[in-house]
Amino acid sequence: MDIKTDLSLDAKGLACPMPIVKTKKSMKDIEAGQVLEVLATDKGSKADLAAWAKSAGHQYLGTVEEGDVLKHYVRKASDEDSQETKHDKVVNNEELQNVRSDENALILDVRESAEYAFEHIPEATSIPLGELDDRADELDRSKKVYVVCRTGNRSDMAAQKLVEKGFENVYNVVPGMSEWSGDTTSLNK
Incomplete structure (x- = not known):
């Protein structure tokens, strides 16, 4: 790995x-x-x-x-837990769990690759927040994009970036992986 x-x-x-x-x-x-x-x-x-x-x-x-x-x-710790969210379309973990099998939904994990490697939602696509500007075109614009991170802060910033790039159906998942209780996998499984 x-x-x-x-x-x-x-x-x-x-x-x-x-x-x-x-x-x-x-x-x-x-x-x-x-x-x-x-x-x-x-x-x-x-x-x-x-x-x-x-x-x-x-x-x-x-x-x-x-x-x-x-x-x-x-x-390393960051102040992401205390930052305010600004993206207006927000869903919780339970709502994300309900759309996991929806073929019109795309789960985007914007955590660092090391975070993703150790634990992620099986259907999630990994594009770290710092790479999103360069890699947004890899995503299917026709799908509803559910953006997840550890707590909802990075995913909030990512959701805003995607909307600026013309994505229409973008949802920030809060609280994200810090409280995710659904299925997970890792790259070493």
Whole structure:
């Protein structure tokens, strides 16, 4: 599984608490919303990094094991939870669940590729928000587009962008993946 990250930290051979110490330091080198990959060999680092990310307000995405190396993925906290939504067509997760099998519906996941890789709605198409301007033409304009992210903020911005580009039936899904209880899959399943 190839996961796009913004920075990679080599913490191989280090024992607790050093992977956390180095991760904390590296988080200062990336922007809010970006993804840090932490390479570690300490088996305890999985639980340690997940707990640290939660306590620090970051999003622990998951871990991929490749031989003796654990590749951890952490998304730096952003202020997206507190931002106000502006797109007027909003649906909730239950409404999205009801349209999943509708052939005239398209589910667009605008989270970072690493977030999508670890968990996404099976029918969802992935185009990260930062790539949407360049890739919007990949989407079928005749369909109703349901835009999902983690909490509804990035999807709100994406919905506004799509409307500006001439898409007519665009819906922001709130609260999004942070509270999604329907089926999910990942790229490593």
